[in-house]
Amino acid sequence: MRSKPILTVLHRLAILAYVVFALFPLFWLLKVSVTPNDLLYSEGVRMWPSRTTFEHYSFVIAHSAFPTFFKNSLIVAGSTAVTVTILASLAGYALSRFNFRAKYWIVALMLITQMFPLVMLVAPIFKMLSPLGLTNSLPGLVLVYTAFNVPFATFLMQSFFDGIPKDLEEAAMIDGATQFVAFRQIILPLTLPGIAATLGFVFTAAWSELLFALMLISGNDASTFPVGLLTFVSKFSVDFGQMMAAGVLALIPACLFFLLIQRYLVQGLTAGAVKG
Amino acid sequence: MASIDIQTVRKSFGAFPVLHGVDLTIQDGEFIVLVGPSGCGKSTLLRMIAGLEDVTSGDIQIDGKRVNDLAPKDRDIAMVFQSYALYPHMSVADNMSYSLRLRRSAKEKIASAVGGAAVKLGLEPLLERRPKALSGGQRQRVAMGRAIVRQPKAFLFDEPLSNLDARLREQMRAEIKKLHGDLRATSIYVTHDQIEAMTLADRIVAMHGGIVQQVGSPLELYDRPANLFVAGFIGSPGMNFFEGRYLVSGDHADMRLPSGTTLPIRKRDGLESGSAATLGIRPEHVILADTGALEAAVDLIEPTGFGIIMHVTVHGIPMKIFTQDRRMLTPGPAVRVDLPQNRLHLFNGEGKRVD
Amino acid sequence: MTLAAHSHAAKPLRKRIADASEPYLYSAPALILIIGVMLVPLVLGISYAFRDIQLLNPFSGGFIGLDHFRALGQDEAFFRALRNTLWWTGASVFLQFLFGLILALLLDKPFAGRGLVQALVFLPWAVPSFLAGLNWAWLFNPVIGPLPHWLYALGLLDAPNNILSDPQLAMWGPIAANVWWGIPFFAITLLAALQAIPRDLYEAASIDGAGPVQRFLSITLPFLAPTIAITILLRTVWISNFADLIVVMTNGGPADRTQIVASYIFTQAFKRLDFGYASAIALVLLVLLLVYSLLIVLLRQTLLNKG
Numbered sequence: 001m002r003s004k005p006i007l008t009v010l011h012r013l014a015i016l017a018y019v020v021f022a023l024f025p026l027f028w029l030l031k032v033s034v035t036p037n038d039l040l041y042s043e044g045v046r047m048w049p050s051r052t053t054f055e056h057y058s059f060v061i062a063h064s065a066f067p068t069f070f071k072n073s074l075i076v077a078g079s080t081a082v083t084v085t086i087l088a089s090l091a092g093y094a095l096s097r098f099n100f101r102a103k104y105w106i107v108a109l110m111l112i113t114q115m116f117p118l119v120m121l122v123a124p125i126f127k128m129l130s131p132l133g134l135t136n137s138l139p140g141l142v143l144v145y146t147a148f149n150v151p152f153a154t155f156l157m158q159s160f161f162d163g164i165p166k167d168l169e170e171a172a173m174i175d176g177a178t179q180f181v182a183f184r185q186i187i188l189p190l191t192l193p194g195i196a197a198t199l200g201f202v203f204t205a206a207w208s209e210l211l212f213a214l215m216l217i218s219g220n221d222a223s224t225f226p227v228g229l230l231t232f233v234s235k236f237s238v239d240f241g242q243m244m245a246a247g248v249l250a251l252i253p254a255c256l257f258f259l260l261i262q263r264y265l266v267q268g269l270t271a272g273a274v275k276g
Numbered sequence: 277m278a279s280i281d282i283q284t285v286r287k288s289f290g291a292f293p294v295l296h297g298v299d300l301t302i303q304d305g306e307f308i309v310l311v312g313p314s315g316c317g318k319s320t321l322l323r324m325i326a327g328l329e330d331v332t333s334g335d336i337q338i339d340g341k342r343v344n345d346l347a348p349k350d351r352d353i354a355m356v357f358q359s360y361a362l363y364p365h366m367s368v369a370d371n372m373s374y375s376l377r378l379r380r381s382a383k384e385k386i387a388s389a390v391g392g393a394a395v396k397l398g399l400e401p402l403l404e405r406r407p408k409a410l411s412g413g414q415r416q417r418v419a420m421g422r423a424i425v426r427q428p429k430a431f432l433f434d435e436p437l438s439n440l441d442a443r444l445r446e447q448m449r450a451e452i453k454k455l456h457g458d459l460r461a462t463s464i465y466v467t468h469d470q471i472e473a474m475t476l477a478d479r480i481v482a483m484h485g486g487i488v489q490q491v492g493s494p495l496e497l498y499d500r501p502a503n504l505f506v507a508g509f510i511g512s513p514g515m516n517f518f519e520g521r522y523l524v525s526g527d528h529a530d531m532r533l534p535s536g537t538t539l540p541i542r543k544r545d546g547l548e549s550g551s552a553a554t555l556g557i558r559p560e561h562v563i564l565a566d567t568g569a570l571e572a573a574v575d576l577i578e579p580t581g582f583g584i585i586m587h588v589t590v591h592g593i594p595m596k597i598f599t600q601d602r603r604m605l606t607p608g609p610a611v612r613v614d615l616p617q618n619r620l621h622l623f624n625g626e627g628k629r630v631d
Numbered sequence: 632m633t634l635a636a637h638s639h640a641a642k643p644l645r646k647r648i649a650d651a652s653e654p655y656l657y658s659a660p661a662l663i664l665i666i667g668v669m670l671v672p673l674v675l676g677i678s679y680a681f682r683d684i685q686l687l688n689p690f691s692g693g694f695i696g697l698d699h700f701r702a703l704g705q706d707e708a709f710f711r712a713l714r715n716t717l718w719w720t721g722a723s724v725f726l727q728f729l730f731g732l733i734l735a736l737l738l739d740k741p742f743a744g745r746g747l748v749q750a751l752v753f754l755p756w757a758v759p760s761f762l763a764g765l766n767w768a769w770l771f772n773p774v775i776g777p778l779p780h781w782l783y784a785l786g787l788l789d790a791p792n793n794i795l796s797d798p799q800l801a802m803w804g805p806i807a808a809n810v811w812w813g814i815p816f817f818a819i820t821l822l823a824a825l826q827a828i829p830r831d832l833y834e835a836a837s838i839d840g841a842g843p844v845q846r847f848l849s850i851t852l853p854f855l856a857p858t859i860a861i862t863i864l865l866r867t868v869w870i871s872n873f874a875d876l877i878v879v880m881t882n883g884g885p886a887d888r889t890q891i892v893a894s895y896i897f898t899q900a901f902k903r904l905d906f907g908y909a910s911a912i913a914l915v916l917l918v919l920l921l922v923y924s925l926l927i928v929l930l931r932q933t934l935l936n937k938g
Contacts, residue, residue, distance in 0.1 A: 012742070015742075018734055018737070019751050019752055022752045022755050022811070022815075023754070026755075026766070028777070029766055032769070041775075045777045045780050088661065090657045090661065091660075093657055094655075098657075102655070103654070106658060106662065109665065109666075113669050113670075115868050115920065115921070115924060116872075116917050116920070117916050117920070119900075119913055120676045120910065121676060122896075122897065122900050123676060123684070123909055124671075124672035124676045124679065126686075127675070127684075127906070128672060144668055147667070148668075148669070150665060165359060165361065168361050170326075170328050170355075170361065171355070171357060171361035171422075172363070173327075173347070173348040174326055174327075174349070175349070175354075175374050175426075176349040176375050176379055177378055179653065181378070186363055190365060204759075208758075208760050210759075210760065210875045211878070226759060226762075230765075233765065240775050243765070244769070247766065250759060251758060251759075251762060254758065254759055255757050257757070258753070258756070259757075345646050
């Protein structure tokens, strides 16, 4: 379709405005993190400091507990993402391919978990996990995060499975495979984009979770990044440079994952509608 | 290779019946075509033989062995899907060898089976390609190759040619026929295309509304359709029908049309004088002659190149005529036609053939 | 006769069980986890609402009936939190939806570099919520952030102060962060829905002489309506439960002006360790959200029946 040049210009300007709006806070984070302490206040509103430094980064990495937080978060988010993706692939496959009596109850159960306030679970989960020794422990966090993320991940995987023709498993089953073998050898390899999207989505969610981490974790040893950064904010005299350096570090894995998977995410949401 | 025996097989989805008791015996090496309009249950029947659908009641036997409860993988049958269902992440060779690899066949055996099938189907230069890089006809060939490497007891085809364009369909049709000639494998082929059914089948099974309407050789179905459905479904352009009353006077009979015209026909036993009946004649059997008994007003001329389809009206009833007489391209407002008695089919009030 | 009966009998028991249990085997691990870590705690949480549960008090735990709810009826802070929740949720959802829809429409048009732009504008979604909160708190801080100075220059503020410490304006801080963070969610969902609209519909409408506005109203909107309805419903529930930004940016202050019900529950549980009272508040929130969802679903049903 032809369009008037003025409209094209407006369209590009609007896009530009969105990009600036989306990136500016992140840019500011980066800017303060490389601003030397003595320039922090005098050049507070300048777009870029006259001198830059990486001393905040080196301090955070060498002299603070952040490397521990980083490692903890990586373990928690990584294990959660892998576990959720495995469970959600299985469950999503069941919802996509089988007609069984409890299907609608399962879907309803999963939808309900998306509706109620998770804060409501803070107290009971704490009470349940503490006799099991799972408070103040990374496995405890993984368990909780896995459960929280399985429902949405299941729906996401289901929509990817729905986009794969049923003929393929049937062909495999006639070729001599059981349904499970067909699932593993034929369907899963074709769902790699979906698996990537789910991994990335869950990783980001687990990397970001704050409330339950605050509630369940008390010592530095098992703190995840959000908890560490927040205690950092309240405990020390505010050193903005260091905090923002830590913030930038916290941002890196989540953003990397997201950039890798974001196009699959749109594809996953479209898949059911377009291919079906 | 094997025979397949289907005994009063029924199928319902929930409370909704789709097959009402099908009986069919397929001989070893026979090529059977299940044909009918969409929704007639032909694909369901095929999928039940494959084991992809449960049998609601009745038995399916392959080689004398009841297979109702066997998983598809244990039935030793191969199937070619309408969508081909090639595994997109595997090369052509891997697609073809998948079944053998699942059965842990020896490497040399797999290589020779794939190689043999590739030669037969002209796929050798494509073996390392992914399905995405193949044309429609090539994909179709790979799907066939995947079926034949296994040397299964039977081949099932689910509308395998309907995604191809007309030219390619014609060519693949011939190839399937040639392949069957070579392999003599028991084959069941589902299609809604009656040309495919006529050209390929040893026997055609015409289905409608979940019921087998007629089983027989292609020419049997063409020459002696068992009922109105088969008569109308087989043949293109379709058979002309005239509803009316069957009247006997002495040793000859007439068909009286609603307009009052009577057409003389051969007298049939087993149909009472005065009962409602339908007369049928194929467009290619109508004779155009200046001395014809009926006058037909010409409505429309459709030249096909090979011949001409004329749409005419006889005594208020629309009718089609197929002729190769090129003069009929410009026929004038009306023509005269004859309906030769030995070409007329008669069906009783229930639509059953009367001889 | 027996033979015939046998051959027509249903499948052997073992196969029937194997067939019937297959989908359950696939979904069992996920289900067990959801039931164990979400459903059981939910039921427990509901029971806590009627019990005296204080973490540091070993003598607590008895059933106290509706005491918590009676206390709640007297709790000024709770009602303020309820009003704040309405304001917080309404403003956030509306702005996120509006800007998300515009963004989705902008991205639906092909242009050079669309993939890159899409990745960049969706990036805020990947930012951990706590970091988004901190980030915006810093942006609003006049010492290191530019926003107060810009707002002052625009004449929107009397002086370049931190709006997060101004009781009148504080709520706008978390809302701004929430909008920034939540636009991509709406944009992604709506973009997916937009791309599912068959293109030839637009071509047909253009040939029939429909202008861009008419095309939007008669094709785009009706096609998007189901997605919009479900997304807004889910998002409303989600945002009213979403306490991270508020906990991080203002912790409910100043003077409880930004305290929403979700953050209030968290404060009760985490700071005062009064799990019983926290659960009672959570139960009220749950009921309110269920009523809201039910109303929306009923409304949708009536609208569908009319149409």
